[in-house]
Amino acid sequence: MxxxxxxxxxxxxxxxxxxxxxxxxxxxxxxxxxxxxxxxIAEQKALKLLIPDADKIDKLGDWESHERHAQYWIAKKGNDTIGYIVQSFGKGYSSYIKTLIAVDKDFKVQKIEILDEKETPGLGDEVETPSFKSQFKGKDLDHLKVLKTDTTEYIQAITGATISSRAVTEDAVRNGVQFLKDTIQGGGAAHVGHN
Amino acid sequence: MSATTEEISYWELIKNGILKENTIFKLALSLCPAIAVTNNLKNGVFMGVAVIFVQVMVNLTISAMRKFIHPRIRLPIFMLVISGWVTVVNLGMDALVPDVYRSVGLYIQLIVAFASILARAEMFASKNTIMPSMFDGIGMGLGFLVALVTISFFRELIGKGMLWGVPIINAKPLLILVLPAGGFFAVGILMAAFNWMYAKYFTKGHSH
Structure with a gap:
């Protein structure tokens, strides 16, 4: 050279x-x-879809889930609190799954939405399908558990994607609801004064 | 391998990429994405389109710069060009088609490491002028798209009973086909079928 x-x-x-x-x-x-x-835009749309009855969804504060920034909101109809929404992350197979969870004022899950995930296409990303997400309606903290068998009482895992199913159910949703319950019932008593 | 530019028409170049040197069915390159993204048709199609774009842009860039690149450092330069165009596709898809990006984004980034793209840059684009290189890119990209569409068509149809997310067959599907293990079977069987048809209909007297 x-x-x-x-x-x-x-x-x-x-x-x-x-x-x-x-x-x-x-x-x-x-x-x-x-x-x-x-x-x-995706986030605002998701918030409105989660609690369609609410006239107003206001941000309550910020928290951290898996060392990631997350927020939580309060949903009101007139002067009544009808529920809360919390953002939460679950550690999946190949990504952190970003979810939004809407609960009623008794902290029963009403609806969940997946905002972002990079799970295996065709397997793990099926956590975004309506049939998986709809299972969450009405579940309280004790019933946020993944089973591999047929179940309606708990959450049924997606075939071939147990890790992603668990990440959503037992990590993101359960921790999010737990956080809301602790925060609202513990520190933020003012918000639930009329309960 | 590739003969001099004058002898080969553009149409021949495209046919070459789809049939004679089909990335997946003939050369057996880039088999990882061929298995990873092909469990539904939609992912297969968008992945194929992204690969066509990257292959064409990489071939164009390399052939335009071929006299400028010092032979000793051609590989690092090919890699830079490839990863540059892949990043452009990655950011562009995220901005323009966020829904699709959510499902194939992970694999778009993997295009950087596709053997097929580097191979065409090295074997074709660095030795040919711009126009043939572009058609070679289109041909190789189309070949890849055809292979992904064929594989994902069968895997989604048989493995889930659906096509493009729409239910087609109302029976319990053969789930193994959408799982990675089934991907190997699907690729193997379709590769055999492709080669059988190729030998039967497209070789005129000479085989290799």
């Missing part, structure tokens, strides 16, 4: 890496506001 080669190689790499970096910077700059907006 001659000195000329060394100079040419250096020049090659510098030019190509600088151009590559520039292209990526431009694409990132143009797509990141769109991606951010998509996430916000």
């Amino acid at each position: 001659t000195g000329k080669d060394i100079i040419k190689i250096t020049l090659n790499l510098v030019v190509i890496y600088v151009i590559g970096g520039l292209i990526l910077a431009v694409v990132h700059a143009t797509t990141s506001p769109v991606r951010y907006k998509n996430n916000v």
